Amino acid sequence: MGLILRVDIDKPYGNTTLVRKIASKLVEDFYAKPLFNSFGYLTHFANFLKTCNDYNVSGIMYHRICTIPNEAVMELIKKGNHKIGLHAENTRNLETFSNELNTFKSLLPDKNIAVESFSKHGSGKVKIGKYHYAPYEAEKYLEWAKQLNLKFPFGNEIGENENDFLQKNNFHKSVFWIERDYRSSTFNTLEQLVEVASIHDVGVLIHPCNYDSTKNVADDFHELIKMAKEKKIEWRLI
Numbered sequence: 663m664g665l666i667l668r669v670d671i672d673k674p675y676g677n678t679t680l681v682r683k684i685a686s687k688l689v690e691d692f693y694a695k696p697l698f699n700s701f702g703y704l705t706h707f708a709n710f711l712k713t714c715n716d717y718n719v720s721g722i723m724y725h726r727i728c729t730i731p732n733e734a735v736m737e738l739i740k741k742g743n744h745k746i747g748l749h750a751e752n753t754r755n756l757e758t759f760s761n762e763l764n765t766f767k768s769l770l771p772d773k774n775i776a777v778e779s780f781s782k783h784g785s786g787k788v789k790i791g792k793y794h795y796a797p798y799e800a801e802k803y804l805e806w807a808k809q810l811n812l813k814f815p816f817g818n819e820i821g822e823n824e825n826d827f828l829q830k831n832n833f834h835k836s837v838f839w840i841e842r843d844y845r846s847s848t849f850n851t852l853e854q855l856v857e858v859a860s861i862h863d864v865g866v867l868i869h870p871c872n873y874d875s876t877k878n879v880a881d882d883f884h885e886l887i888k889m890a891k892e893k894k895i896e897w898r899l900i
């Protein structure tokens with residue numbers, strides 16, 4: 663039993679400065695491939711991966727098409743024994759989802775790496791980006807996963823008690839956010855998380871752009887790594 667790390671890579675250039683925020687937004691909406699290896703593309707994510715690799719923490723890295731791994735990132739992903747998946751945006755119907763998945767796979771620098779699972783981008787309420795279909799419809803994704811022989815292991819709900827985090831039919835409807843603003847008022851401490859993870863598998867979600875830009879996100883992630891090590895809680899993959 664242990665912690666399962668879900669990493670949603672939302673921002674091509676991170677969000678630490680106004681210029682980076684604007685560059686991220688432009689690439690998200692207009693998909694400018696020539697910029698992919700310049701201007702610090704995914705450097706914030708590479709730094710996050712280096713931290714994971716230093717501490718032997720493996721996770722599942724969910725990329726949007728606008729944050730597709732480049733070769734430098736792919737090397738770090740392989741070195742740390744991470745998995746990759748699609749952070750899906752256009753989930754209007756099975757066809758738009760399949761098209762996005764196929765485009766994603768065709769753009770990967772290493773075609774041998776398996777794409778076994780996906781997560782859903784966004785809170786379900788607000789349209790964030792040109793290609794984003796906002797509604798969050800977990801039942802629909804679970805059905806697609808079955809049809810396409812994929813996994814949809816993590817939902818986007820905020821967990822309010824221990825039960826909300828437990829896996830049912832290979833699905834965690836809630837994950838514990840390292841970003842504090844997305845925790846409930848009743849289940850929000852690393853201590854609560856670690857206590858459950860010592861008995862059950864629990865999903866933990868982080869966004870590398872926030873790890874890079876927000877001190878308490880980085881602090882909490884480092885603290886969780888330390889606590890897990892002390893309590894001998896494993897970081898597991900699915």
Ligand SMILES: [Zn+2]
Nearest residue numbers: 670672783784
């Ligand atoms: Zn996202």
